[in-house]
Amino acid sequence: QKEVEQDPGPLSVPEGAIVSLNCTYSNSAFQYFMWYRQYSRKGPELLMYTYSSGNKEDGRFTAQVDKSSKYISLFIRDSQPSDSATYLCAMSYNAGGTSYGKLTFGQGTILTVHP
Amino acid sequence: DGGITQSPKYLFRKEGQNVTLSCEQNLNHDAMYWYRQDPGQGLRLIYYSQIVNDFQKGDIAEGYSVSREKKESFPLTVTSAQKNPTAFYLCASSKDGMSQHFGDGTRLSIL
Numbered sequence: 001q002k003e004v005e006q007d008p009g010p011l012s013v014p015e016g017a018i019v020s021l022n023c024t025y026s027n028s029a030f031q032y033f034m035w036y037r038q039y040s041r042k043g044p045e046l047l048m049y050t051y052s053s054g055n056k057e058d059g060r061f062t063a064q065v066d067k068s069s070k071y072i073s074l075f076i077r078d079s080q081p082s083d084s085a086t087y088l089c090a091m092s093y094n095a096g097g098t099s100y101g102k103l104t105f106g107q108g109t110i111l112t113v114h115p
Numbered sequence: 116d117g118g119i120t121q122s123p124k125y126l127f128r129k130e131g132q133n134v135t136l137s138c139e140q141n142l143n144h145d146a147m148y149w150y151r152q153d154p155g156q157g158l159r160l161i162y163y164s165q166i167v168n169d170f171q172k173g174d175i176a177e178g179y180s181v182s183r184e185k186k187e188s189f190p191l192t193v194t195s196a197q198k199n200p201t202a203f204y205l206c207a208s209s210k211d212g213m214s215q216h217f218g219d220g221t222r223l224s225i226l
Contacts (some may be wrong), residue, residue: 008155032213043119043205043217044158088157092213102173103215105157 003027006089006106012115015115023089026070030091030104033065035074038086038108044101047087048074079113086110117142121206121218127226128193128200136191136221138206147189150174152203152220158167161204164189165212193223201225 006023013019021035032051033050036044048063050056056063062075076083089106119140128134140147146165150158160173164183178197183189189208193200203224207215 004157006157034214042159043207043219045217046214049214090158095149102160102163103158105159107146107155107157 001026001064004089004091004104004106008107010110010112012112012114013079014028015079015081015113018115019079019083019087019111019113021074021076021087021109021111023072023091024070025072025091025104027093027104028067028070029093032092033063033072034090034092034103035061035063036088036090036105038088040085044088081113081115084112118209119206119216119218121204123221124219126221126223129226133173133192133193133194134223136193136204136223138189138191138218139187140189140208140216140218141187142208142210142213143186144208144210144216145186146181146209148207148209148215149173149179149181149189149191150205150207152205158205159162161191201210211214 005062010091024037035048037047038044050063053065053067060077064073090103092103122137133197149161152158159175161179162181164170170183180192203220205220207217209215
């Protein structure tokens with residue numbers, strides 16, 4: 001079993017829809033949770049970064065972490081064609097020691113928002 | 116503009132050949148990372164470096180080597196021992212070890 005599981009999709013939605021992207025994980029030691037967006041032939045860019053359980057909102061994006069269920073989500077409201085990309089979840093144990101900055105990524109979900 | 120520059124964008128390797136991928140950053144970040152991305156497998160960590168002259172193996176280091184002689188540079192060599200090198204290679208850097216900034220990658224193919 002992989003440490004981080006993410007439904008690869010692909011996911012296709014109409015413009016304006018609410019999108020829900022999800023990851024589950026098996027290692028309860030993960031404390032830092034991130035979502036990256038990757039356009040075709042480009043490197044990933046950091047969208048959201050949360051620590052421990054709870055919600056974090058940034059514009060049309062909301063990141064949600066439920067540590068008791070080992071489940072994280074990214075919600076995109078009023079989705080736009082420009083949101084079409086691959087979305088990667090990532091997580092880490094801590095910021096220090098030998099695992100400094102060592103991220104474990106999900107497989108990525110391909111999202112298409114059509115006009 | 117600050118950022119990470121990876122070169123070349125496309126690279127072809129012949130059998131038995133070593134090739135080196137370049138990664139340069141001007142963000143003044145201490146930590147740098149190399150990942151490999153294959154379809155349907157997300158990103159897998161090859162090597163990472165927290166400071167100059169120090170680096171650690173990631174999850175899939177076999178067949179790869181790195182050096183970190185300067186803060187700005189973290190080149191990756193794909194050796195002939197790497198039997199399946201065809202992939203998209205991504206370099207990243209970080210100030211705090213968490214939020215990582217990525218370059219736009221090098222796509223390596225076998226001739």
